[in-house]
Amino acid sequence: MVQAVKTPLVSAWRILPEPVRGLIRIMRPKQWPKNGFVFAGIMFDQQLTDPDSLLRVIFAFVLLCLSASAIYVINDLVDIERDRQHPKKRNRPLPSGQLPVSWAITAAVIMPVAILGTSLAYNLALTAVLAGYLALQTAYSFWLKNIVIIDVFAVAGGFVLRVVAGVVVIDVTSFSPWLYVCAGLLALFLGIGKRRQEFILMGDKAETYRPSYKEYNLPLLDDMLRMVTTGTVLTYILYTIEAETIRSNGHKMLLTVPFVLYGIFRYLYLMHVKGEGGAPDELLFKDMPLLGTAVLWGLTVGVVLYVA
Template sequence: MRAIPIPQKGALIALAQSMRPRQWLKNLFIFAPLVFDEKLLRPEPLGRTLAGFIILCLLSGAVYLFNDLQDLERDRQHPRKRHRPLPSGELDPRVAWGGALLIPLGLVYPSLVLNPWFALIAYVYWGMNLAYSLWLKHLVILDVLTLASGYVLRVAAGVFLVHVERFSPWLYLCTLLLALFIGFAKRRQEIILLGENARNHRAILEEYTVRFLDEMMSVVMAATIVAYSLYTFSAPNLPSNHAMMLTIPFVLYGIFRYLYLIHVKGETAPPDELVLKDRPLLLTVILWGLMAILILYLL
């Protein structure tokens, strides 16, 4: 058996790039319980959540390494993904395998010390994503539901880190619906971007059409707006003056802005990348966050 080569500086950079740090923004969902349980300004729960965020980021990175190793040949045919370190040959697959295996093993003890229930959820998340890479990504609709469940698990992980007292279950539903919207939007983006080669890159794309995805996005979008609106004036942990309803326009504009970008402007970037690329959309997300914090902590 050949030993895993010790990565040099260039290989370490390529390994870090393959762990997709930009995608780690998704793990910010772990902060939802901290913010909405009004513990953002408490040092202990904030520190525990930051530690949990780092652990989830590293686990996510290990999953991305494993996923890229599984999709190596298909990614070489993708117009964008072929430039990633693994498909381009910049990163040795043996180094990637080492990272994919050793990172999760090394995080077991820190996760248990932080909180046993957090550790359980974190490794359920890790295992579910491995199952997605091997099997679930080939099952129509279930593939997107699996990805959306990952967002809910991130929120649940944060719940145990801050020992929530007034966290509303409505946020689980809002998170799930928003994640479904993002998941279906990503499938649509892949079909538009890859065209006739979509099936060669990801076989499950043969089970989707742009019209089908647009209809599902419309259903999920409507459900997201309704669920979030109900949350703002019915959740017991919010201010009794229902001021959180003031954040609804930001949610409406954010969703409508995204639909405008993909349908009118023809944007093909994934939703998480488009948020960073489009200034009005990014500003909307920032303003929503600032308004929610202002209402929770000052009103």
Template sequence: MESFVGLLKTMRPKQWTKNLILFAGILFSNNLFDFDLLRLSIAGFLLFCIFSGNVYIVNDIVDKEKDQLHPKKRNRPIASGKVSVLKAIIFLFISMIFSFVVAYKINYLFFIIGLIYFILVTLYSFVLKHIVILDVMTISIGFVLRAVAGVVIIDVRISPWLLLCTFLLSLFLALHKRKSEMELIAKGNKKSRKILEEYTPELLNDMLHIVTSSTVMAYSLYTFSASGSMYMMGTIPFVIFGIFRYQYIVHKKGMGENPELVLLSDVPLIVDIVLWAVSCIFILYFV
């Protein structure tokens, strides 16, 4: 049981909030109350949690010796010895076969997207995260693949606005993560990632200015053309508040390094996201 709990921790459950983007497809295609499609979306979400968790297991197996030298990472189940490498490999093998076989049986295109995602994130862990600019863009592409998976599993049309907004918002989060990591290094509180040597605070600020304004504009343009557009424009303030609130948290509380924790811990941001989601559901389904 201890090994199983350790393996679940290795799969990083706190990171699974990123997979909620899979539900965007069913929400914005006006199928949220089609329970057959909703079950498919939930299945897709759970499978992507396994896909992403498997990548973390691979990463921790390969980086075991390096993690043992890190003050925090040495406490990870595999690095600390709580979970043996052999058990991790066996669990990984079973988990991969199970998840991909189920994905294939549910939807062939979903299976292909999941496989591409797994390969991309694995490449990121070992190669792409060391290439400047491409590192943050790869993170964003991973979110786009999640959004695409959420669409293909229920077999609806892919909205270009969904993909664009997903790409820009995830790029916004990734750039803030890099910026926060640089600030922690400047304070002597964090060991440097090699890729951070390629960035400067000025470069990151310039990139964030472009991405932040582009995110707001892309979402605004979506609302102009969406179903019930006159009312959907009323959700723009929630998006602007969410972006500003996140920037406030990053600058005042120094939590930009862990965006998944922000989404789970900041009450005003959680309330804002819930109000945005409820507003979208009400406008799209009841107006």
């Protein structure tokens, strides 16, 4: 059945003009699941079953996906020469020549304007969050990613803003600020892990590819990773105990802690033993134990918050 669906999709993909395929690739639809952070507010505020609230968050999710795609286009325009030196990124649409630079520039200008215009007609608070996200990530593409330590904080800030975007479009009643901290620390964990694996992969070329790597070394990245790993686990455990929504469920959310611990340990195993972790979004769907853990965590959270 999967093959029956896949075959016509592949055929349709192949008949698209080369630049159009390049434009779709540079928008990175495979990375849109990252924007699932926007559903944290509605899920943990126990409003997931409310159709109006759910539609509002889905709308925010779509705009965030398009915003992230606009940033990917801008980032690849800035990094086109560096990506040509990278063993994997040189196959991206711009450095490989699949997508004309003029097309990318046009998309980089039109997409943010269209996104903010659409959002402004719907929700002012969401527009402010999206504008902040676009501004932060544009600054990251041009400057912040070249500043040691600040680079990973900028990435983490983008994930926290994703959570905020899902909160401002609904009327939250008992959403815990602990989740902002959890989201930020988890993003730092993934971002530092990605830096570490890229630093190893690039070897002697690391400093040429990204100027901030002149200030990094493996011991520093490992120490940062240990600190953030500990902080992520402790913060999540505190959330399961202290959050107002959770206390009303008799601390049953503690049942989800083993899944979080296993997920983090599995990711560390894949990083240190298997040499993975350079692309966290891809790794989640490629490693079945990691994906299974995420699914079981989500199901357990759903049962605790909406059934128990």
